[in-house]
Amino acid sequence: METESPTACSPRADRARRVASVLRRQVLEGAFGTGVLPDERALIAEFAVSRNTVREALALLRDEGLVERRRGVGTVVVGRAYEHPLGELAGLAEVLQHHGSVVNQVREARRVRAPQAVARRLGLGERGEAVHLERLRSLDGVPLSLDATYLLPEIGEPLLALERGVLEHQDVFQLIGTVAGAALGGAEVSVQAVTADAATCAVLGLPEGGAVLAVERLTSLADGRPADLEFIHLRGDRLVLRARVGAPDGHGAAAAGRDPARGRRP
Template sequence: MDRSGKAAGAPAAEWGSSRPRAERARRVADVLRQQITEDRFGGALPDERTLGRQLGASRNAVREALGLLRQEGLITRRRGVGTTVVMPKYGHGLDRLAGLAETLAGHGTVTNEVRVAEKVAILPDAVAARLEVPAEAGGVRLERLRWLDGLPLSLDTSYLTADVGAAVLAGDLVRRDVFGLIEETTGSRLGRADVAVHAVCADPDTAALLGIAAGAAVFALERLTRLADGRAVDAESIRIRADRMTLRATLHRGLPPATA
């Protein structure tokens, strides 16, 4: 795709009238959504005619695509003002182990509202299994509402092993990432994390905390983080506003598996 948004070498017929109307609008919306996420337009989009010329699409297809993006809450359209992005999305890389404040350095101010910071005598069985410790070993539970430039971004719940968690509790949980506190208090670097991401509908309590409508889509991120020696220390469940964050990764193709 070239910088104008048109697929390089692709004929305008890609968006042609032979396609069903809804499909044409969806395809245009997919391209525009990607460009908005990559901040190609800044805060305001060009007019429908200009977008149609850039994409090789009809004005009707562009208009319907913009309607889809407005329904998603990604843009707003006002007579005399034009089409503007509701709020910027920020990229969070999944190919590097980093805390939120570290990831968003230079993009805004991250603050943390500490809702829970407590020692737990008995870990839930599922959490203990993730941390690879007996449930009776106990641990520390943290729940923090993460804010970016005054707007809620994510709700993070962490269970840490007892020794690591006790030291983290003594740190600055309002201004620091947990990852940095773990490395500082253990004197060991973090090694790796296993991550799973899926989409869920926000329950009423989570939605209220994140400032979104109940049932709105959020990213649900489950992460188990280990020290460099392989020891599991931090089991997290994170709910991230999908309208404010884009999850990114750079993937490299390896050799195909050997066949017998």
């Protein structure tokens, strides 16, 4: 009879989830150079769990479309995700240019009356207008994100004058600088995991009820004026958002060795 590690006391489903979490990160980082995961015996030894736990963990990754079982080969990687730096003002084409061909299919590009919520964020009047772009972005033909972008008219109008091919092969951030002649400052970003609606799933090639990362990004110009409000739906199975953060004041290296009760070194 197979047993877990003597320290294991949680339900097998929880242990499988923890094993899957470690393996998922390795798969996404390309840690398995041959594309084949270690065999079950190696995984059992590495994680000190039972064969059933390992199989449940691999089943979780299979259901996510990351691995599959092949007779005579083992468990192989069939899907991967790409990292997008959350803390940088960089477009998808710029970030993924070394992984393949990124294309921005322009689904809509026109001047529209801005929804009230958008008008408030961009500092437009109650009936203010904005330039609206909707783009489907793909890597080597695989859909990765669906973006709805609202731009200040003076920023977006020069982009509308461009040939469609330019909009499809360059990121908006690059065009704002080179075409609109505006320098970017910073951005406010929020991320929420949501279940995609049927229309979004169809466009992104996701199964019904697929998960997406809903990103809202308000980008400002160097002078502080808001210029670009984006609502981005990223495929949760193909993109990973990564950021490097620092410790809050009083908890970093500068505070090391200080007396926490008195806020100074002993």
